[in-house]
Amino acid sequence: MARTTRVRMIGFGVFAVAGLALLLGLGIWQVQRLAWKQDILARIDARIAGPAEPLPRNVSEAADEYQPVTLTGQPRDAAIRVLVTTAELGPAYRLIYPLDLPDGRAVLLDAGAVPATPGSDIPDLGDTLTVTGNLLWPDEVDGFTPDPDLDDNIWFARDLPTMAATLNTDFVLVVANARVHPDILPLPITSEGIPNDHLQYAITWFSLAAIWAGMTLLLLRRMARSTN
Template sequence: MPTRRLLFVLTFGLVGLAVLLGLGIWQVQRLAWKEALLAEIDARIAAAPVALPVDPDPDTDRYLPVRAEGTFDRGEVHVLVSVKRVGPGYRIIAPFRTGGRRILVDRGFVPTEAKDAPRATGPIQVTGNLHWPDEIDGYTPEPDKDGNIWFARDVPALAEALDTEPVLLIARTPTDPDVTPLPVDSAGIPNDHLHYAITWFGLAAVWAAMTVYFLRRGRSRSESVKP
């Protein structure tokens, strides 16, 4: 292989290697950022509860720990979910009257057969976290309102259905003996940066190996054609 061609292969290999290593390093940096963000969210979730804000904001008050006293009103919405090692069932979303206001409370999980069982509606203190889940995408079915089966916690739509403020408090304390709380946590927040970093570094290693291979093969061919 002529020297000019060897130089081209070397340059192309080094540039590609630099790009792949750069992407890997960037993902490592993103990993550190995401881990710091998740630690901050976990600390916020576990903080001491406060009173329900007058006008909760979906951005600044997301995951805010709240304690509220009041009464569950009649009516509830059932959101289809599946719990690991338990199976399918429903999240119970109910209207909660507190301090002259009506908000939504995610009371927790019940198995499929308990979907329409009666639940406690008397005065109670609920401790949990405010949340506006992002569970809607292009594949989410429309709710079956006749069968009272929903497929996502769409807070504005739930608030309209139950005539409450568009505020969802996810209980972390029991509100009924037969309802298992599903508290907010950071486990559902994707953190794939380590996987991406390994992928980019792996590709960089393959790229480097292929570059060395082509350089050696080119030199061998050049030496074989010498008189």
């Protein structure tokens, strides 16, 4: 009987050590992922805050995301309203204007947000506008995003391909980093919205490892007592 119990204890101990090693390995991996993500966010922040350059002739997401640019163009009267929530305004509409450039191109301008009040007008940005902002390819659309309400001009995400097709512009979005109209609150790009949950994941795995180790010691102690 005692020998059988010892064999069971050895088998259980091997299983427990393997489980503990797995949980600790997952925690260490998340710590490594945390350092990797922090490095990415630091590089994104540095790029967002870099010097503004003229809009490149050939723009691509891989090469130009977050690039600060400055450009001058003619904003059109039409604008897309994207429903958002902000700390300053509460429910609001993010305004996406088409901007015609002197070289014949047209891009999308995220001018910022206005309160989402019934019957609110879309501000007129004037005949010519010089704006500084950052290039962005938003990733906001998934299988749960409702289709835009085109009749009331209410969108639920910045769907860049659909917005560009609707407003007949290039597949380019510039997010203003300063006020372009007194009534529009700028919503500049920051890295704060980029998920970085690796620290919480690491704490979870290490906590599970501690619980696993505690339960293992408790069970081994009980099994040892049964042999006496």
